[in-house]
Amino acid sequence: MAIKSDIIVHRVDALVAGAGGAGLRAALEAGKQVDTAVITQVFPTRSHTVSAQGGIGASLGNVEQDSWHYHMFDTVKGSDWLGDQDAIEFMCREAPSVVIELEHMGLPFSRMDDGRIYQRAFGGHTSKYGTAAVHRSCAAADRTGHAMLHTLFEECLRCGVKFYNEYYMLQLITNQGHVCGALCWDMIKGGFHLFHAKATLFATGGYARVFTTTSNAHICSGDGASLALRAGLAVQDMEFLQFHPTGILGAGNLITEGVRGEGGFLLNALGQRFMETCAPHEKDLACRDVVSRGIAEELRGGRGCGPKKDHVLLQIHHIGAETIMERLPGIWELTKVFAGVDCTKEPIPVVPTAHYSMGGIPTNRRAEVVVPGADGPETVVPGFYAAGEAACASVHGANRLGTNSLLDLMVFGREGGRRMAQYAQQNETWPDLPENAGKQGLAEVERLVNGGGGVRLGPLMEQLRDDMERHCGVFRTADDLEQLRGKLAAHRAAYAKVGVADKGAAYNLDLIEALELGHMLDVCQAICQGALARQESRGGHYRDDYPQRDDANWHKHTLALLEPDGQARLEYKPVRMQPLSVPTIDLAERKY
Numbered sequence: 001m002a003i004k005s006d007i008i009v010h011r012v013d014a015l016v017a018g019a020g021g022a023g024l025r026a027a028l029e030a031g032k033q034v035d036t037a038v039i040t041q042v043f044p045t046r047s048h049t050v051s052a053q054g055g056i057g058a059s060l061g062n063v064e065q066d067s068w069h070y071h072m073f074d075t076v077k078g079s080d081w082l083g084d085q086d087a088i089e090f091m092c093r094e095a096p097s098v099v100i101e102l103e104h105m106g107l108p109f110s111r112m113d114d115g116r117i118y119q120r121a122f123g124g125h126t127s128k129y130g131t132a133a134v135h136r137s138c139a140a141a142d143r144t145g146h147a148m149l150h151t152l153f154e155e156c157l158r159c160g161v162k163f164y165n166e167y168y169m170l171q172l173i174t175n176q177g178h179v180c181g182a183l184c185w186d187m188i189k190g191g192f193h194l195f196h197a198k199a200t201l202f203a204t205g206g207y208a209r210v211f212t213t214t215s216n217a218h219i220c221s222g223d224g225a226s227l228a229l230r231a232g233l234a235v236q237d238m239e240f241l242q243f244h245p246t247g248i249l250g251a252g253n254l255i256t257e258g259v260r261g262e263g264g265f266l267l268n269a270l271g272q273r274f275m276e277t278c279a280p281h282e283k284d285l286a287c288r289d290v291v292s293r294g295i296a297e298e299l300r301g302g303r304g305c306g307p308k309k310d311h312v313l314l315q316i317h318h319i320g321a322e323t324i325m326e327r328l329p330g331i332w333e334l335t336k337v338f339a340g341v342d343c344t345k346e347p348i349p350v351v352p353t354a355h356y357s358m359g360g361i362p363t364n365r366r367a368e369v370v371v372p373g374a375d376g377p378e379t380v381v382p383g384f385y386a387a388g389e390a391a392c393a394s395v396h397g398a399n400r401l402g403t404n405s406l407l408d409l410m411v412f413g414r415e416g417g418r419r420m421a422q423y424a425q426q427n428e429t430w431p432d433l434p435e436n437a438g439k440q441g442l443a444e445v446e447r448l449v450n451g452g453g454g455v456r457l458g459p460l461m462e463q464l465r466d467d468m469e470r471h472c473g474v475f476r477t478a479d480d481l482e483q484l485r486g487k488l489a490a491h492r493a494a495y496a497k498v499g500v501a502d503k504g505a506a507y508n509l510d511l512i513e514a515l516e517l518g519h520m521l522d523v524c525q526a527i528c529q530g531a532l533a534r535q536e537s538r539g540g541h542y543r544d545d546y547p548q549r550d551d552a553n554w555h556k557h558t559l560a561l562l563e564p565d566g567q568a569r570l571e572y573k574p575v576r577m578q579p580l581s582v583p584t585i586d587l588a589e590r591k592y
């Protein structure tokens, strides 16, 4: 079946792109009030949120005394002071309410003996402003994301949200500064669909798949950020990528920090608990950037384990098989399948793995997308919202705390849904579509299917990810990043000659892969140039040639825009240091 260029138009009040935790939470909120549609590349419950293991952070205080003030402090400190403090206060204050809401929807949280929600310790979460570790992560065993997606999907169906599953978004449609929907490709049958919406929310997830070793699913190719860039909008802080310390050697799959929260620890080849030296206070439960660098230093120093000295060991068997099977059953299964290790008996070989995208589409705390414009660097784009890993609110700044992503999805997903419904109700008519609406996305598909200058897709994708890993990983230098910039230009030139082998319309996964590669190139450009320009080390961005944090010059957010030649143009904007109701948490040295 050949590709047809007709476009079917649908009209909805609110359009949500993405059906992970953020998209479903937004759709649920909007769907209670206005006509809402969700478009999603994969079936909703297969979204990447399904893999979230360790839990959602909220200061319920079920195990010991806790407060949102402590949670806020930990989040600001964890962000290496790059997080916006109004958004962080908002998120931490709302946390208990979104968790209780999920409980009332029926999410099967693990329970304590007295019936209250079970909470576990996680890296960087403390009570009394860094005094002692606190149990703050509300968990459904080690399958919290799975439970969350199923709960939210059922609720969305109950309130009549329309789902367009396996629809791939190709283009964000804008007209004179207003967002008015998106063009999609029906992956099952083929064919173009334009969703004309009063309000559109991107919840398309992150971009950590641009690295070879990653905990992320195939779909995490940064499509949302790329489509925003192509529509002339800015993306924020893309150079901040989180490397999670404990990915399974050779596979990259994640071993949740919950393992260390339950008492696990890291060992080098000499049998030393090296985190006791790297972070004397928090040790194995220091923030992820700190632990990842700790591991990378052990490997650089020749103290790695195994014949290749290429990993360290994560030990958990000392807590006993019964506890492991009750609290970490998924981890037992993962390590058995992907590492060939029974973690109730032996340690797990681990390395840092690309895990989470702190950068994304800039929003304010109302989940409204903001870009430089007439009202300054935070001018609201009418009709456009973003939430979850696709967005940059910015609550995670330079480094995200574990459990704060699921929280971000619930708080800003709900907020985005509310705001979309309000906006749609306030605007009776739909914004006009531009002339030739969707033609750019359509042309891209036609070029890939009909073109073909001899460059093969698979090897180019592999090379791009390898180059990102080699030149832009846990440690970065100007030299490396300059080399990467040259390679990216060559990859972009090669991409212009990519054609897909499958010319059909139905289930053309070759085409989807090619489209994703285009998105990854945009995202990599913004990461590389942002990282090259930022001559300091902060959170997940560590420059070997600039090892110190430099607040005088770099306490600011990076904004990247895409130039027609594929290069990024960088601008900067201040960090919002003023919380909503409490005093600013002043800049300080970050020690664990």
Ligand SMILES: Cc1cc2nc3c(=O)[nH]c(=O)nc-3n(C[C@H](O)[C@H](O)[C@H](O)COP(=O)(O)OP(=O)(O)OC[C@H]3O[C@@H](n4cnc5c(N)ncnc54)[C@H](O)[C@@H]3O)c2cc1C
Residues within 6 Å of the ligand: 017, 018, 019, 020, 021, 022, 023, 039, 040, 041, 042, 043, 044, 047, 048, 049, 050, 051, 052, 053, 054, 055, 056, 057, 144, 145, 167, 168, 169, 170, 203, 204, 205, 206, 215, 216, 217, 219, 220, 223, 224, 253, 254, 256, 355, 356, 387, 388, 389, 390, 402, 403, 404, 405, 406, 407, 409
């Ligand atoms: C192994 C693992 C464990 C984790 N554990 C935790 C944890 O315990 N606690 C925590 O807080 N965080 C955790 N995280 C992080 C957290 O799971 C993610 O950050 C979060 O789930 C992202 O959710 P999201 O809704 O933003 O996007 P996703 O769940 O990634 O969903 C993205 C959606 O966008 C859609 N999409 C993407 N591109 C397109 C396109 N072009 N067209 C149409 N649709 C598109 C997809 O179909 C999908 O529905 C973990 C991450 C991993 C990898």
